[in-house]
Amino acid sequence: MIPSDNYPSSALRDAVEAISSLPGVGSRSALRLALHLLKQPPEKIHRFASAVDNLAEGVHYCKTCMMVADGDQCDICADSRRDHDTICVVESVRDVMSIEATGQYHGVYHVLGGIISPINGVGPSDLTIRELVARVGPGTEVVLALSGDVEGETTAFYIYRQIEGSGCKVTTLARGLGFGDELEYADTLTLGRSIVNRQIFKP
């Protein structure tokens, strides 16, 4: 709506352009956010900028599981109480945080750093699959916790093929009706899986 040559200040224009480069932030929202920051005291602006700047060098990756960490090893891999023979394979850092938030998983992780997606030009070699293969062997359980879409299924199948000869056990997330889901609105595939994989009722 607002032409880009209409900015009254080049510093404001630069900030709006930077902010609108974020996914899901249009130029209108970016302007709103930049003007909000502009109203803050300079120290707060500096603090904001340095917190973001610090992402470039302040974030490390765990050498074992590729999770974001403060150093060479993440807290989860460093925790001896976790089951290091159960490795949950996820697409991203966010998925680790989501599973950790459930409090239901006590193994370790392996962050792929993406999902196989030919459309987006992401192939198996762009992911940390080789590093995963090096971690598994007899006695290891690999939990494939990938999305239920085509790309997730493709990636799961590719990984399965790479590790099936290692003697590890490969499992995947249970699929079924979500808690609170209404039966009549469930898609047939999910509902079908829910019936096939029905479980003993525990009242």
Next chain:
Amino acid sequence: MIPSDNYPSSALRDAVEAISSLPGVGSRSALRLALHLLKQPPEKIHRFASAVDNLAEGVHYCKTCMMVADGDQCDICADSRRDHDTICVVESVRDVMSIEATGQYHGVYHVLGGIISPINGVGPSDLTIRELVARVGPGTEVVLALSGDVEGETTAFYIYRQIEGSGCKVTTLARGLGFGDELEYADTLTLGRSIVNRQIFKP
């Protein structure tokens, strides 16, 4: 949803906290944005951070109209082709940009820096009303381009009282049915004003 002590890296946590301090950005969106930035090359992260950082010192305000500017005078006040006797009073920088985008206004501006709002603790002395009063006199037209809500009306009335003795002409934005608005959905106040202030039909 994600507890704040669950961040795998302190640098990531700091960035998420900074980003989620922006209006309308929750901690989930902030995490998504921080992880997006984290995936970018370090130079891009630095560029982003310095563009934001530069808001603190790189943005100046026009001494005359209080608009955001590159120096002591904004491009609009510096433009001799603009009508410097017509001063459009607006709440914020964004309003100037919106009016400029119409291409229909050829006067200058005065940015109040807010609106009188006792609920938010904003009184007349927090705005640039004194500076406005100093700019007006006989031969000046002051266009009050404030929002049509109670706070806008209050501010307009307060400013009117401050400048009515100066001999300036005070005008306000035309109110009425918007282009494309459907009559049956217009509120009665707007529709009423549209009828009272009806204009000669120019086909």
